[in-house]
Amino acid sequence: MTGTPEDPRTGPSHRPVPAELRPYLEELVRRTHAACGDFLVSVLAVGSVALGDYRHGRSDVDVMVVVEPSLPGAALHELTGELAHPRLPCPAAGLELVVYGTDAVSRPSGTAGYLLDLNTGPQLPGRASFDPAQSPAFWYVIDRAVAHRAGLVLYGSPAERVVAAPDRTEVLAAVAASVREHTEGEGHLADNRVLNGCRSVVYCRTGRWTAKRAAAREIAATEQRFGPLVAAALHSFERPRTAAAALPAAEVRAFLHWVQEAVDESARTPGP
Known part of the structure; x- marks a missing residue:
């Protein structure tokens, strides 16, 4: 395992995770580690949680998972099932979770580049994509840029070590x-x-x-x-x-x- 579990209440900037999300994110990290095992590098809160602007009842919770690129494809499918709402009930409007290989995030890129893009939750249409060609790239480029600067560590290596500075x-x-x-x-x-x-x-x-x-x-x-x-x-x-x-x-x-x-x-x- 390349990292060790972090307390989801703190990150590199010591910004607390909103109380409404703490148990959920703790369980999300647990299930993600169970599915990915030693291939898991980092779990990062991005989006409104990382930027200190989460609005309960309105905001999604955005999560970036970074894994070794040799992670078996079966693990991605297992993770999709384990995190899908309501199997893991999402307290936010929805979960937007993206899994990347370290090879995709260790250098700047204008492509989508994900291994898994999962949308699930009470107010979010369900979606699980394993093909980055299915998605407009710009959302992912922006999310990685935010993650490099402000990603909040929930597990493993800090964002600035695993996500390259954007071009x-x-x-x-x-x-x-x-x-x-x-x-x-x-x-x-x-x-x-x-x-x-x-x-x-x-x-x-x-x-x-x-x-x-x-x-x-x-x-x-x-x-x-x-x-x-x-x-x-x-x-x-x-x-x-x-x-x-x-x-x-x-x-x-x-x-x-x-x-x-x-x-x-x-x-x-x-x-x-």
Whole structure:
């Protein structure tokens, strides 16, 4: 075994895991280790948990698992069954778990590159993909970039040791693709489209990944024309997913077009 179990309540930044998730993540780590054995390298909380912005009843719990690439395929199928809701009841809106081989995350890449992409949970359509060609790459590029900077260790080696520093050009291409996805709006809540747009602009300005709500407050303070829309998105984000507010469609599109311009401009200039 390449690592030793960590207390899920702390990580390299000593940010606590939300109390609502602690028993769940402890059991997730236990089952992941049981399925992967000595091939398991790291289990990392990413997304809103890592960035300190988890909102119970609204947020997913995002987890990255890193394994030796020689892990037998049968172990991935076993893991899928062991972690599927409701066999392991997910207290969050859903679990988004991605398994990578060390060979895929030890160098920058603009590809999806996963061994398993598992979505499961009470408010998340179930999905288990073993073929990265089935998925748009940009989500995974962004998640790995966040993981390198902020991944919260639940087990094993720290994120910065196993996940390579991302290539800025590849990350900006991924951010641009994510903004296009959110502009189309299919399958995305309006408030999340706006808040992700705010986070994209803050990344372009600063080179750092920020919690969505903190990014939104930063954009509202510096871009007053979008202040009412961002405030409405923040207010809606405090509600459960099923009670999310509808936001003016034309204003959301105009905002995301502005975000796209900011990303394109960042891609043309040296980074921060």
